[in-house]
Amino acid sequence: MPSLFCPDAFLSPLAVDAAVTRALDEDLGRAGDVTSIATIPEDAQARALVVARAGGIIAGLPLMTATFQKLAPEIEMSACVRDGAIVAPKTTLMRLSGPARALLAGERTALNLLGHLSGVASATHEFVRRAAGTNLRICCTRKTTPGLRALQKYAVRCGGGFNHRFGLDDAILIKDNHIAVAGGIKPVLQRARSMSGHLVKIEIEVDTLEQLREVLGTGLADVVLLDNMDLATLREAVALANGRVVLEASGGVTLGSIADIAATGVDYISSGALTHSAPNFDMALDIEA
Numbered sequence: 001m002p003s004l005f006c007p008d009a010f011l012s013p014l015a016v017d018a019a020v021t022r023a024l025d026e027d028l029g030r031a032g033d034v035t036s037i038a039t040i041p042e043d044a045q046a047r048a049l050v051v052a053r054a055g056g057i058i059a060g061l062p063l064m065t066a067t068f069q070k071l072a073p074e075i076e077m078s079a080c081v082r083d084g085a086i087v088a089p090k091t092t093l094m095r096l097s098g099p100a101r102a103l104l105a106g107e108r109t110a111l112n113l114l115g116h117l118s119g120v121a122s123a124t125h126e127f128v129r130r131a132a133g134t135n136l137r138i139c140c141t142r143k144t145t146p147g148l149r150a151l152q153k154y155a156v157r158c159g160g161g162f163n164h165r166f167g168l169d170d171a172i173l174i175k176d177n178h179i180a181v182a183g184g185i186k187p188v189l190q191r192a193r194s195m196s197g198h199l200v201k202i203e204i205e206v207d208t209l210e211q212l213r214e215v216l217g218t219g220l221a222d223v224v225l226l227d228n229m230d231l232a233t234l235r236e237a238v239a240l241a242n243g244r245v246v247l248e249a250s251g252g253v254t255l256g257s258i259a260d261i262a263a264t265g266v267d268y269i270s271s272g273a274l275t276h277s278a279p280n281f282d283m284a285l286d287i288e289a
Contacts, residue, residue: 001065001077001078001079002079002082003082004061004062004065004079004082004083005062005082005083006059006082006083006084006154006157006158007082007084008084008157008158009083009084009154009157009158010154010157011062011150011151011154012150015150015151016062016063016066016151017066019063019113019147019148019151020063020066020067020070020109020113021070022147023067023109023112023113024067024070024071024106024109027105027108027109028105032105033101033104033105035104036100036101036104036105037101040100040101040104042101043099044099044100044101045097045098045099045100046097046098046099046100046103046104046287046288047095047096047097047287047288048095048096048097048103048285048286048287048288049092049094049095049096049285049286049288050064050092050093050094050095050096050110050111050114050283050284050285051090051091051092051093051283051284051285051286052087052088052089052090052091052093052118052281052282052283053089053090053282053283053284054089054281054282055086055087055088055089056086056087056118056119056121056122056125056281057084057085057086057087057118057121057122057124057125057158057159057160058081058082058083058084058085058087058093058114058118058121058158059083059084059114059117059118059120059121059154059155059158059159060083060113060114060115060116060117060118060151060155061079061081061082061083061093061094061114062083063110063113063114063117063151064094064110064111064113064114065077065079065094067106067109067110067113068096068098068102068103068106068110070106071102071105071106072098072099072102074098074099075096075097075098075099075102075103076096076097076098077094077095077096078094078095078096079093079094080092080093080094080095081093083121083158084121084158086125093114093283096285100287103285103287107285110285111283111284111285113151114281114283115280115281115282115283116148116278116280116281117151117152117154117155117158118155118281118283119278119279119280119281120152120155120156120159120274120275120278121155121156121158121159122159122278122281123159123273123274123277123278123279124138124140124155124156124158124159124160124161124274124278125159125160126255127161127255127258127269127271127274128159128160128161130255130258130259130262131258131259131262131269134262134263135267136261136262136266136267136268136269137161137162137267137268137269138160138161138162138258138268138269138271138274139156139161139162139163139164139248139268139269139270139271140152140153140156140161140162140163140164140270140271140272140274140275141164141250141270141271141272141274141275142164142165142166142167143272143275143276144275144276145275145276149166149167150166152275153166153275155275156274156275159274161274162268164270171200171201171203172192172196172200172201172202172203173203173204173205173225174188174189174192174202174203174204174205175205176205176207176227179204179205185204185206185211185214185215185218186214186218188204189202189204189215189218189220189221190218190220192220193220201222201223202220202221202222202223203221203222203223203224203225203248204221204223204224204225205224205225205227206224206225206226206227207226207227207228207229209233209236209237209240212224212226212237212240212241213240215245216240216241216244216245221245222245222246223245223246223247223248224237224241224245224246224247224248225248225249225250225270226247226248226249226250226266227250227251228250228251228252229249229251231260231261231264234249234261234264234266235264235265237266238264238265238266246267246268247265247266247267247268248266248267248268248269248270249261249264249266249268249269249270250269250270250271253269253270253271253273254273
């Protein structure tokens with residue numbers, strides 16, 4: 001079967017395997033699918049369709065296939081789309097055929113993963129759509145479900161968004177508590193710059209224009225996160241920075257405000273809502289009679 005991964009995003013096969021293994025273990029427990037074992041003959045075969053009940057962006061098909069392959073490697077699967085596809089309601093996403101017990105045992109796990117990640121991708125796509133016509137990039141954050149970060153960030157990419165840092169180890173982001181403990185903006189930036197390698201970017205959070213001026217005066221930051229600023233203040237911040245640093249707006253970003261924030265001229269918007277508040281995408285696995 002051709003690759004089902006979104007062509008513009010990477011998801012490690014190790015992350016897929018780990019997530020599917022955890023999810024199946026959680027659902028099957030010690031005794032397995034006792035309902036299917038009690039009611040379905042062991043040699044029974046079945047065919048099924050995976051159908052999108054809503055319209056949006058698909059993400060998570062590789063996890064669906066991995067789920068059924070773990071339960072019964074002989075299950076035959078034929079995908080009609082791949083991750084990143086835009087689908088309409090009632091679109092058939094995949095056809096399955098094989099041992100009926102395995103199809104029934106994996107149904108909920110597969111749909112949970114596919115529905116959640118497609119929801120994240122669809123929510124991201126709507127944010128991106130509303131910022132169309134600007135140079136703004138929409139980013140996720142570390143506000144992810146524990147254990148699912150790599151999957152959720154992959155889904156953001158499927159929806160046309162971009163990833164912020166994956167963890168505490170891939171970039172320096174100095175927040176208000178770091179500034180407070182370190183004794184101020186200049187001391188914290190000086191220490192960060194002296195400790196970091198030449199490939200490590202330094203971002204610092206500010207919530208006032210005075211703090212932004214202080215950051216710019218040091219010349220030590222690469223990116224400035226403008227936290228919970230109103231539109232007028234964001235416009236002033238863009239004028240003040242004048243391209244000297246990358247500007248990221250964050251805090252209270254909604255679908256209703258995204259277009260206005262994009263118009264201020266900031267480079268990035270980061271929103272935890274993409275991953276922690278995305279509604280589930282309604283999917284179904286229908287057994288064919």
